[in-house]
Ligand code: SF4
């Protein structure tokens with residue numbers, strides 16, 4: 155029996171969407187959306203489910219992950235019901251549903267809690283730095299070890315269980331019977347979507363620059379992670395690795411500056427409504443790119459010891475990023491969207507009974 159939650163629409167407002175009740179179900183948004191197909195139609199259906207409080211249907215749906223938030227549907231909506239933002243809010247809500255710790259939901263719903271968590275992490279970094287007497291060598295060493303430990307822990311303790319929950323809600327609960335072989339033969343879809351986000355190119359109005367910017371950012375971010383964690387960027391003497399890290403951190407800085415300015419100017423439909431989680435994501439990425447660049451520059455100029463504050467700021471941002479924004483914030487959308495499109499492919503390969 156279908157379960158109805160009459161409070162669902164109210165609950166969703168805590169994840170960003172404003173008043174969408176003006177929707178009169180005309181279907182303009184679905185007709186406008188270039189990603190919506192006869193087999194997978196959205197966003198109108200999601201608006202109906204939300205209005206009716208069909209929480210279980212939404213939890214087991216992958217459609218919110220098929221939307222790339224171009225904002226065309228919101229522009230064409232005659233009632234300003236903002237279907238693009240509703241899809242974004244559903245993605246935040248789903249992220250909270252997949253997260254077994256419950257922290258995603260708490261942080262999305264409360265800015266006070268988010269700020270408190272960021273301050274606690276900052277205090278932890280400061281106290282640790284005090285115990286090693288702000289020694290540059292010790293801080294560099296610990297920062298490097300922390301990165302490796304944080305990546306492994308977040309994947310094993312948070313992401314893997316959460317991805318199983320997502321799979322359970324969207325595949326098992328929908329009674330999709332897929333043999334293991336199909337998961338393996340479809341794996342290429344996961345990696346192609348994850349690293350190229352190629353589906354975003356079909357999002358109206360074919361904003362290839364936005365897609366390209368995202369692509370460069372993803373590669374710059376992942377390769378800087380690799381360069382700092384596995385090639386020990388802050389500790390290496392290799393000129394190639396040093397220059398590589400400079401280029402990667404510079405690219406991150408430049409692209410995120412452009413993203414932040416777009417959000418400030420609200421120059422596109424997707425920038426019209428920015429939630430704290432959106433700001434946190436771009437600002438922290440920007441600051442991490444900038445401070446990583448400066449730490450390496452100070453090492454090369456041999457002035458890091460006299461300016462240990464820059465490394466302390468970088469470590470603080472890194473810890474906040476690794477412990478809050480990556481496991482419980484907007485970063486997870488990158489992961490869930492890739493798996494969402496992978497699961498869609500697995501579902502569509504199911505032969506009709
Ligand atoms: S959200 Fe707007 S465009 Fe979509 S069905 Fe409702 S009124 Fe029509």
Ligand code: SF4
Pocket residue numbers: 186187188189190196197220221222223224225226227228237238241357358
């Ligand atoms: S924001 Fe773009 S991709 Fe998302 S539902 Fe609207 S038109 Fe489709």
